[in-house]
Amino acid sequence: xLSRRSFGMTAAGLAAVSFFTPLSLLTPAAAADAAALEMFxxxxxxxxxxxxxxxxxxxxxxxxxxxxxxxxxDMPRLxxxxxxxxxxxxxxxxxxEYVDIFTQYMSAVYGRRFSEYSGQQLAVQRVREEADKxxxxxxxxxxxxxxxxxxxxxxxxxxxxxxxxxVEGLSLAETHRQEFASVISSKGGKVQALIDILKKKVxxx
Amino acid sequence: xxxxxxxxxxxxxxxxATGLVATALLxxxxxxxxxxxxxxxxxxxxxxNDPLEPMNRYFFEVNHAVDELxxxxxxxxxxxxxxxxxxxxxxxxxxxxxSPVILFNDLFQGEGSRAGTxxxxxxxxxxxxxxxxxxxxxxxxxxxxxxxxxxxxxVWGSGEGIYLHLPLLGPSNPRDASGKxxxxxxxxxxxxxxxxxVSWINTTRFMVEGIDTRARNLETIAELQRGSxxxxxxxRSLYRQHRNDAIKNGEDPExxxxxxxxxxxxxxxxxxxxxxxPTTASQPPVxxxxxLSEAN
Numbered sequence: 001x002l003s004r005r006s007f008g009m010t011a012a013g014l015a016a017v018s019f020f021t022p023l024s025l026l027t028p029a030a031a032a033d034a035a036a037l038e039m040f041x042x043x044x045x046x047x048x049x050x051x052x053x054x055x056x057x058x059x060x061x062x063x064x065x066x067x068x069x070x071x072x073x074d075m076p077r078l079x080x081x082x083x084x085x086x087x088x089x090x091x092x093x094x095x096x097e098y099v100d101i102f103t104q105y106m107s108a109v110y111g112r113r114f115s116e117y118s119g120q121q122l123a124v125q126r127v128r129e130e131a132d133k134x135x136x137x138x139x140x141x142x143x144x145x146x147x148x149x150x151x152x153x154x155x156x157x158x159x160x161x162x163x164x165x166x167v168e169g170l171s172l173a174e175t176h177r178q179e180f181a182s183v184i185s186s187k188g189g190k191v192q193a194l195i196d197i198l199k200k201k202v203x204x205x
Numbered sequence: 206x207x208x209x210x211x212x213x214x215x216x217x218x219x220x221x222a223t224g225l226v227a228t229a230l231l232x233x234x235x236x237x238x239x240x241x242x243x244x245x246x247x248x249x250x251x252x253x254n255d256p257l258e259p260m261n262r263y264f265f266e267v268n269h270a271v272d273e274l275x276x277x278x279x280x281x282x283x284x285x286x287x288x289x290x291x292x293x294x295x296x297x298x299x300x301x302x303x304s305p306v307i308l309f310n311d312l313f314q315g316e317g318s319r320a321g322t323x324x325x326x327x328x329x330x331x332x333x334x335x336x337x338x339x340x341x342x343x344x345x346x347x348x349x350x351x352x353x354x355x356x357x358x359x360v361w362g363s364g365e366g367i368y369l370h371l372p373l374l375g376p377s378n379p380r381d382a383s384g385k386x387x388x389x390x391x392x393x394x395x396x397x398x399x400x401x402x403v404s405w406i407n408t409t410r411f412m413v414e415g416i417d418t419r420a421r422n423l424e425t426i427a428e429l430q431r432g433s434x435x436x437x438x439x440x441r442s443l444y445r446q447h448r449n450d451a452i453k454n455g456e457d458p459e460x461x462x463x464x465x466x467x468x469x470x471x472x473x474x475x476x477x478x479x480x481x482x483p484t485t486a487s488q489p490p491v492x493x494x495x496x497l498s499e500a501n
Contacts, residue, residue, distance in 0.1 A: 085248045109432035144421070169447065170443055170447060175443060178252070178442035179439045182435045185249045201434055205431070
């Protein structure tokens with residue numbers, strides 16, 4: 001509650017500053033970027049909540065999340081990251097197949113979590129920017145303990161793409177990378193083995 | 206989380222048995238290092254830092270069985286039996302009991318203002334909060350935070366050491382396991398238990414803490430387990446990340462591992478990704494950065 005209020009005040013403050021200060025004294029580009037990034041995350045959350053809560057089954061939720069992931073997340077890059085050093089070992093066909101199955105896996109695993117949705121909202125706390133990279137710090141209001149969720153966003157050609165999400169410091173990209181590295185190394189370093197396991201998992205979810 | 210189990214003798218006997226099996230496993234159960242010429246495998250092996258993996262996986266299975274048979278059902282009943290405000294009361298009470306240990310560790314870490322918060326919370330919650338059942342301090346903006354000696358050791362510069370999955374205790378490492386021991390000794394309640402011969406209060410406390418924590422995470426853990434393709438490795442990764450986050454008190458996101466590896470491992474090619482290797486393969490050796498990628 002406090003955070004929403006302070007966020008509101010920050011926004012009001014920003015608006016006031018931009019109204020009363022000559023433009024030359026500001027860095028309008030940066031301010032605009034922060035606002036755009038905030039809009040971007042709000043857009044993602046609104047869209048995911050509207051579409052996924054309307055779905056009736058986990059399968060449907062997965063199907064609806066997939067295009068959202070592809071629009072908001074840099075899935076090829078995330079996929080590549082989660083394969084770590086094994087990426088270079090995979091054949092081009094395996095790489096393409098992996099990006100595809102990884103996207104499906106993400107949709108299946110995270111789509112079903114929306115069945116528990118009960119009105120939680122993302123509240124943006126602050127935005128940190130460095131060149132073409134940014135992190136949007138949010139909290140989930142209405143969830144127990146108001147967990148922190150940080151979104152790493154990379155901007156290329158004016159289009160924002162999420163490259164990682166951290167919930168209370170737990171990174172999506174890192175967790176899956178370490179999990180997958182364990183699977184691959186237990187299967188004698190074969191990327192294809194992971195692809196097969198992910199396919200089975202997606203079918204079972 | 207599962208410490209209360211040791212209370213019942215049958216389980217104690219069982220854990221003695223698992224201990225013996227463990228010794229046998231330890232003798233034969235070290236992880237085999239990968240072929241040194243296999244760079245990716247060596248990298249994965251070093252990063253996992255889990256030379257006792259076979260033994261750890263064994264305890265992981267044992268803990269999983271204990272959880273399925275006892276802890277999870279118990280936590281389920283607890284969830285049904287107690288309404289949310291009552292559960293919050295239980296957790297508030299448990300957290301208040303931990304205040305002395307948290308205070309010690311705040312001080313050890315030189316966190317003056319956090320120590321002040323902990324002390325004030327203890328005073329307010331013990332009195333105004335009716336013996337700790339109500340988190341009255343949070344009304345004044347004095348919010349709960351955790352600290353333990355494992356974190357203190359980290360702040361003092363100790364590394365975490367190899368990964369351990371302990372029987373009944375779950376994910377750990379030498380630093381955090383010895384930290385737990387120190388916390389136990391630091392805790393006034395431990396001594397109350399010894400001196401007045403009422404050590405059952407500590408056993409009950411571990412039991413209630415374990416059940417409460419498990420009950421709050423039933424759905425989260427179930428989903429994690431369902432979605433994971435190697436739950437042991439997922440837990441290992443999550444435990445480390447969680448501890449690193451706790452050590453930094455949830456701050457300093459700039460130093461978070463993923464950003465470091467993001468930058469090191471992935472060339473900045475934006476949304477475009479060189480999936481077609483044959484064309485890039487003919488070019489001179491690409492990113493030399495990649496060899497440093499797992500240096501952390």
